[in-house]
Amino acid sequence: MLSHAAKILARSKFAIAFTGAGISAESGIPTFRGFNGLWKRYRPEELATPEAFRRDPHLVWEFYRWRMRKILRAKPNPAHYALARLEEIGVLKAVITQNVDDLHREAGTKNLIELHGNIFRVRCTSCDYRENLKGSGRVHEFVESRELPRCPRCGSLLRPDVVWFGEPLPKEALEKAFNLAERADAVIVVGTSGVVYPAAYIPYIVKERGGRVIEVNVERSGVTPVADVFLRGKAGEVLPKLVK
Ligand code: BV8
Numbered sequence: 214m215l216s217h218a219a220k221i222l223a224r225s226k227f228a229i230a231f232t233g234a235g236i237s238a239e240s241g242i243p244t245f246r247g248f249n250g251l252w253k254r255y256r257p258e259e260l261a262t263p264e265a266f267r268r269d270p271h272l273v274w275e276f277y278r279w280r281m282r283k284i285l286r287a288k289p290n291p292a293h294y295a296l297a298r299l300e301e302i303g304v305l306k307a308v309i310t311q312n313v314d315d316l317h318r319e320a321g322t323k324n325l326i327e328l329h330g331n332i333f334r335v336r337c338t339s340c341d342y343r344e345n346l347k348g349s350g351r352v353h354e355f356v357e358s359r360e361l362p363r364c365p366r367c368g369s370l371l372r373p374d375v376v377w378f379g380e381p382l383p384k385e386a387l388e389k390a391f392n393l394a395e396r397a398d399a400v401i402v403v404g405t406s407g408v409v410y411p412a413a414y415i416p417y418i419v420k421e422r423g424g425r426v427i428e429v430n431v432e433r434s435g436v437t438p439v440a441d442v443f444l445r446g447k448a449g450e451v452l453p454k455l456v457k
C-alpha cells in the first residue's frame with residue numbers, strides 16, 4: 214500500500230494535502246472526538262457555536278483559552294514536517310487544513326489554507342477589528358486573563374477568529390481550497406473523520422475529477438469509501454515514510 218501511495222505521488226503533477234485534528238493528535242492536542250477530562254461533559258459542537266457564545270461568552274472563552282494553552286505547549290510532529298518537506302521538494306502544492314492550531318505554519322508549510330480560521334487570531338463582534346495575537350505578542354496576556362476581552366477600537370466583545378458550527382467558512386479560503394481541489398490530480402487526506410461540511414467535500418472534488426485519494430488514518434472514516442489507498446496508522450509514523 215505504501216509503495217502504491219508513493220507511486221501515485223511520484224506520478225502526480227498537482228498533489229495537495231487535506232488535514233484534520235488527527236494530524237495534531239501526536240502533538241498532544243485532543244481531536245474533536247477525543248475530548249477528555251475537563252471538557253468531557255461538553256461536546257465541541259455545543260461550545261463552538263454562536264449560540265453558546267451569546268449564552269455564555271465566559272464559558273466559550275474558557276474553552277478556547279484551555280485549547281490555546283494546550284496548543285502553546287504543543288510542537289509540530291513528524292507528520293506536519295513531512296507535509297512541509299513534500300511541499301519543499303515540489304510534490305505538494307498546498308495544504309488545506311480544518312485545524313486552527315497553527316502547527317502546519319510552525320512546521321514550515323508555506324501555501325496553507327485554514328478553512329476554519331486560527332485560534333491565535335481574534336476579531337471584534339461589532340467592527341472589523343482583527344488581531345493576530347502571535348504577531349501582536351499578546352498571546353500570553355490573552356491566555357492568562359479571566360476577563361472577557363474587549364475591542365480596543367469600539368469596546369465590544371472580541372471572539373476567537375475561528376468558524377463555528379452554523380457559520381459560513383471564509384469565502385476566500387473556501388474558494389481557494391475548492392479551486393485547488395479541482396486542479397489536483399492527487400490528495401493526501403490525513404487525520405479527519407470527514408463528517409464536517411463543506412470542508413469534507415475536498416476529497417470528493419478531487420475524486421470526481423479523476424484525481425487519486427490517499428488516506429492516512431488510524432481507523433476508517435467518512436473519506437475511506439473514496440480512498441484509492443488507505444494507509445492505516447498514525448500520521449506521525451506513516452507520512453515520514455512517504456518522504457524520500
Ligand atoms: C456551515 C473550528 C452553513 C472551530 C470547526 C451539510 C452541508 C453543509 C453543512 C452542514 C451539512 N450538515 C451539517 C452541516 C452543518 C455543519 C456540519 O458539517 N456538521 C457536522 C457535525 C455534521 N457544518 C457547519 O456548521 C459549517 N458551516 O455549513 O455553514 C452556512 C452557509 C452560509 C451561511 C450560513 C451558514 C462550519 C463547520 C466548521 C465548524 N468548526 N472547527 C474550533 O476548532 O473550535 S469543525 C472541527 O470539527 C474541525 O475543524 C473539523 O473540521 C471538524 C471535524 O474534526 P476532524 O478534524 O475531522 O477531527 P475528528 O476529531 O472529527 O477526527 C479526527 C480523525 O483523526 C479521526 O478520524 C481519527 O481516527 C483520526 N486520528 C486520530 N489520531 C490520529 C488520527 N489519524 C492519523 N494519525 C493519528 N495519530
Ligand code: ZN
Pocket residue numbers: 337338339340341342364365366367368369
Ligand atoms: Zn470593535
